[in-house]
Amino acid sequence: MNKILIVGGGYAGLYTARGLERQLGDSEAEIIIVDPLPYMTYLPFLPEVAVGSIEPRHAVVPLRRHLHRTRVIQAKVTYVDHASKVATIKPELGDEWQLEYDVVVMTAGSVSRTFPIAGVADEAIGMKTIEEAVAVRDRLISNFAKAAALPAGPERDRLLTVTVVGGGFAGIETIAELRDFATHLLSRFREISFEEVRFHLVEAMGRIMPEVSEQTALWVVEDLTKRGVDVHLDTQLQGAVGGVVELSTGERFGSDLIIWTAGVMANPVVRATDLPLDERGRVTALATLQVAKDGVVVPDAWTAGDVSAVPDKSKTPGPGGFCVPNAQHAVRQAKLLAKNIVAVLRDEAPREYIHANEGAVAGLGLWNGVFQKGNIAIKGPLAWVAHRGYHGLAMPMWERKLRVFGDWWAQFWLGRDIAEISDREQPRVAFETFASRPKPPVDA
Numbered sequence: 001m002n003k004i005l006i007v008g009g010g011y012a013g014l015y016t017a018r019g020l021e022r023q024l025g026d027s028e029a030e031i032i033i034v035d036p037l038p039y040m041t042y043l044p045f046l047p048e049v050a051v052g053s054i055e056p057r058h059a060v061v062p063l064r065r066h067l068h069r070t071r072v073i074q075a076k077v078t079y080v081d082h083a084s085k086v087a088t089i090k091p092e093l094g095d096e097w098q099l100e101y102d103v104v105v106m107t108a109g110s111v112s113r114t115f116p117i118a119g120v121a122d123e124a125i126g127m128k129t130i131e132e133a134v135a136v137r138d139r140l141i142s143n144f145a146k147a148a149a150l151p152a153g154p155e156r157d158r159l160l161t162v163t164v165v166g167g168g169f170a171g172i173e174t175i176a177e178l179r180d181f182a183t184h185l186l187s188r189f190r191e192i193s194f195e196e197v198r199f200h201l202v203e204a205m206g207r208i209m210p211e212v213s214e215q216t217a218l219w220v221v222e223d224l225t226k227r228g229v230d231v232h233l234d235t236q237l238q239g240a241v242g243g244v245v246e247l248s249t250g251e252r253f254g255s256d257l258i259i260w261t262a263g264v265m266a267n268p269v270v271r272a273t274d275l276p277l278d279e280r281g282r283v284t285a286l287a288t289l290q291v292a293k294d295g296v297v298v299p300d301a302w303t304a305g306d307v308s309a310v311p312d313k314s315k316t317p318g319p320g321g322f323c324v325p326n327a328q329h330a331v332r333q334a335k336l337l338a339k340n341i342v343a344v345l346r347d348e349a350p351r352e353y354i355h356a357n358e359g360a361v362a363g364l365g366l367w368n369g370v371f372q373k374g375n376i377a378i379k380g381p382l383a384w385v386a387h388r389g390y391h392g393l394a395m396p397m398w399e400r401k402l403r404v405f406g407d408w409w410a411q412f413w414l415g416r417d418i419a420e421i422s423d424r425e426q427p428r429v430a431f432e433t434f435a436s437r438p439k440p441p442v443d444a
């Protein structure tokens with residue numbers, strides 16, 4: 001029986017495991033997935049989680065509920081020695097241990113890519129995990145509450161200033177959703193005026209959203225500006241020490257919420273493996289999703305998703321001729337990867353991955369969005385409906401889809417939810433404050 005080890009249970013890992021479960025009999029393979037998280041995260045929903053349109057738990061897919069035949073190990077893979085087919089597993093508690101396998105699938109995804117800018121590592125937050133999205137929402141609402149109780153001055157300004165670094169899809173969706181939500185919050189915080197709430201988008205290039213046409217990107221910039229976002233193009237973040245944002249234009253301002261969305265890089269865990277990597281640290285692969293060194297297949301090793309450099313064989317290939325890191329590719333690659341593993345196990349030939357871009361769709365706040373496919377661009381409410389329709393249906397598992405549609409349905413009738421419970425981070429404070437303690441022993 002083949003032991004198939006999947007490293008990472010995100011988009012690519014989850015879909016690979018499901019494909020293998022469907023196609024391989026119980027006696028053919030043991031499927032194992034290792035991930036430090038018990039769930040796969042639907043990352044395109046993070047901006048909507050950050051404004052409360054979707055409940056955080058509904059934007060993730062619990063692996064144990066939806067993988068029926070796969071052994072789920074909640075731990076990190078810290079090392080893969082593919083020459084000996086042994087992976088080192090580090091659970092949250094206890095010692096590292098070694099797992100022998102026959103076939104490895106590397107799907108450890110990507111992490112936020114930052115630059116050594118003073119203050120960023122200490123002050124900024126990413127938009128790459130569900131925990132970050134929840135924290136951003138809590139911070140925005142609690143900052144409004146703190147600012148409302150303060151007189152005008154630099155501290156109040158700092159609390160009411162949000163900075164998003166990076167004008168790609170993730171950054172634009174994040175700032176657009178947050179700006180929309182902040183404008184709504186003003187109706188609940190009458191002590192704060194529209195002019196006091198500042199949003200800054202910082203983008204190093206001369207344009208935003210490379211996935212859409214220049215004209216569409218310009219429309220988005222104008223739309224954001226109209227809604228009260230300061231868009232700084234051709235501008236770099238040069239410092240964020242103590243929450244003071246310094247831009248390459250010389251501008252400086254205090255900002256209590258600095259969100260970094262300026263790109264991703266392949267998960268550095270692959271550097272602790274003997275799998276071949278390219279200069280950007282991605283696992284090199286053939287279009288069949290087999291790991292390959294200089295075009296030669298590394299037997300029994302497969303990869304897909306953001307961690308991999310898979311040749312893009314479509315008519316409009318991504319930069320350098322490789323698939324760009326997005327969910328469209330990760331899901332489709334994973335489905336084919338599962339089929340190809342099965343084919344190779346049965347001595348059949350694997351197929352090549354070819355996928356023509358389906359276009360891009362982004363939500364820009366309630367009833368506003370943008371969609372682009374080729375020369376066709378749709379802007380405004382129709383694109384927003386397309387965004388919700390596409391992502392609602394693309395959310396894996398009907399059980400999760402229904403929860404998400406349920407959140408949207410509730411919001412439609414009941415309005416935005418501004419409940420904020422950041423005190424859950426110190427859940428014992430109330431109990432501890434009033435808990436009786438044994439009296440100290442009376443000194444004889």
Ligand SMILES: Cc1cc2nc3c(=O)[nH]c(=O)nc-3n(C[C@H](O)[C@H](O)[C@H](O)COP(=O)(O)OP(=O)(O)OC[C@H]3O[C@@H](n4cnc5c(N)ncnc54)[C@H](O)[C@@H]3O)c2cc1C
Binds near residue numbers: 127
């Ligand atoms: C805010 C945001 C919005 C996005 N919107 C879109 C969109 O609209 N459309 C689109 O196509 N794409 C979008 N993307 C990109 C898309 O989500 C990613 O390309 C996709 O998640 C990649 O899938 P993956 O399986 O490679 O990685 P992931 O889904 O990130 O999964 C990687 C998994 O590996 C696990 N892991 C990490 N380290 C280890 C380790 N040491 N051992 C074991 N497991 C490990 C992680 O916990 C994670 O579960 C968006 C991304 C973000 C951040």
